[in-house]
Amino acid sequence: MSRHPYVRPISTTTWYMRNGRYKIYVLRELTSFLVMFYSFLTLFGLAALANSAERWDAFLASQQSTAMVVFHGLALIYFLFFQTFPWFKLAPKAMPVQMGEKKLPDNYIIIGHYVAWLVVTVFIFWLAGVI
Amino acid sequence: MSIQTRQIELEVMRYDPEKDEAPWFQSYTVPCLEDWVILDAINYVKDNLDTTLAFRWSCHMMVCGSCGMMVNGEPVLTCKTFVRELPDKVRIEPLENFPIERDLVVVLDDVMQKLHQVQPYIVRKDDPPPEDKEYTQSRGALAKFKQLTMCVNCFVCYAACPQYALNKDFIGPAALTMAHRYNRDNRDQGKSDRLNILADHDGVWDCSFVGACSEVCPKHVDPAAAIQQMKVDGALEFWKQKMGITGDKS
Numbered sequence: 001m002s003r004h005p006y007v008r009p010i011s012t013t014t015w016y017m018r019n020g021r022y023k024i025y026v027l028r029e030l031t032s033f034l035v036m037f038y039s040f041l042t043l044f045g046l047a048a049l050a051n052s053a054e055r056w057d058a059f060l061a062s063q064q065s066t067a068m069v070v071f072h073g074l075a076l077i078y079f080l081f082f083q084t085f086p087w088f089k090l091a092p093k094a095m096p097v098q099m100g101e102k103k104l105p106d107n108y109i110i111i112g113h114y115v116a117w118l119v120v121t122v123f124i125f126w127l128a129g130v131i
Numbered sequence: 132m133s134i135q136t137r138q139i140e141l142e143v144m145r146y147d148p149e150k151d152e153a154p155w156f157q158s159y160t161v162p163c164l165e166d167w168v169i170l171d172a173i174n175y176v177k178d179n180l181d182t183t184l185a186f187r188w189s190c191h192m193m194v195c196g197s198c199g200m201m202v203n204g205e206p207v208l209t210c211k212t213f214v215r216e217l218p219d220k221v222r223i224e225p226l227e228n229f230p231i232e233r234d235l236v237v238v239l240d241d242v243m244q245k246l247h248q249v250q251p252y253i254v255r256k257d258d259p260p261p262e263d264k265e266y267t268q269s270r271g272a273l274a275k276f277k278q279l280t281m282c283v284n285c286f287v288c289y290a291a292c293p294q295y296a297l298n299k300d301f302i303g304p305a306a307l308t309m310a311h312r313y314n315r316d317n318r319d320q321g322k323s324d325r326l327n328i329l330a331d332h333d334g335v336w337d338c339s340f341v342g343a344c345s346e347v348c349p350k351h352v353d354p355a356a357a358i359q360q361m362k363v364d365g366a367l368e369f370w371k372q373k374m375g376i377t378g379d380k381s
Contacts, residue, residue, distance in 0.1 A: 002148065002149065003148060003232070004148035004149070005148065005230035005231060005232055005238045006146050006148070006151075006153065006154060006230060006231040007230045007231075008154075008227070008231070010228075010296050010297065012297060015293055015296060015297065016293070018204075018293075019204060019205075021291075021341070021342075021343050021346065022293055022341070022343070025293070025339075025341045025342075025343075029339070090340070090342070090359075093345075093353065093355065093356035093359055093360075094356065094359035094360060094362070094363060095360075095363065096356075096360070098271070098274065098275060100271045100274075101270050101271045101274045102274075103274075
């Protein structure tokens with residue numbers, strides 16, 4: 001009797017269609033495009049700031065157009081659902097805190113992340129003169 | 132009182148390496164009892180309908196880890212998958228991401244070699260203790276890795292992992308989890324030996340935290356968590372070495 005194992009083919013371009021779990025993962029990974037966009041936007045803004053006051057004001061004005069405000073809003077929602085919420089939920093897995101024989105309850109670590117997020121957000125708003 | 136049965140149609144993937152060019156599906160009608168798991172239904176086929184069907188199983192109690200299969204596209208241990216929770220038509224396939232040896236039997240050589248590679252045993256560098264002494268371990272020290280010892284090497288996690296599906300060099304969930312289990316064991320001194328393999332290109336950094344391994348793990352070992360913890364450990368070790376701080380010499 002001879003061995004002749006069969007290797008099932010896998011598509012390198014459509015593998016994520018196999019199940020819902022993979023699709024959600026790919027949606028999460030697609031946030032990298034938004035990260036790229038905001039990286040360029042930051043560079044663009046810095047370049048405007050370095051150039052002249054007029055260019056900087058024009059940059060600020062461009063970000064306040066209705067289209068851009070809607071875009072930033074949608075991007076924020078996308079990041080919240082595919083980065084912030086899932087990663088904070090997973091934080092206790094990557095950073096469990098053990099005290100003796102017991103583990104610190106997951107909720108403490110998750111809530112800690114949200115509190116830190118809130119503090120940083122308030123600080124940035126304060127820095128930006130929003131509050 | 133007559134015993135109530137429910138007829139289900141099992142669509143089973145068949146592959147005979149001596150006859151078939153590719154796998155194909157064969158249907159069997161199986162009268163199932165209320166408390167049957169999928170493994171019972173497959174055993175019914177073997178015992179009553181078709182003796183040529185090949186599959187692995189042993190304990191029927193989630194300990195041996197040999198009855199892992201795809202049930203309606205989901206990698207599971209068939210001994211803990213109840214028929215009553217499934218529709219009338221159930222598709223059974225061999226575990227994804229592994230070559231098919233025959234019918235529902237897959238070739239596990241690759242993962243066996245990977246398990247061996249991470250030295251899943253206690254490594255000691257010093258002399259063994261005298262015969263009247265033993266390596267001590269507190270309950271707190273055991274709690275650091277006890278959950279990871281639940282792994283039964285069923286490799287259901289590899290069938291769920293898209294990274295392993297696309298890159299067979301990736302060490303993968305179960306083997307990495309076993310490495311973490313021994314790295315966390317205070318009796319072990321093999322962490323630095325394992326680090327070369329784990330921090331290498333095909334080690335923990337190939338994992339992009341899809342998390343599918345943990346979702347399908349029948350023993351709730353949570354391999355995805357173990358791998359992320361290893362990334363943290365590996366990064367700390369890297370910076371310790373960079374800064375000349377004496378790290379874990381074990």
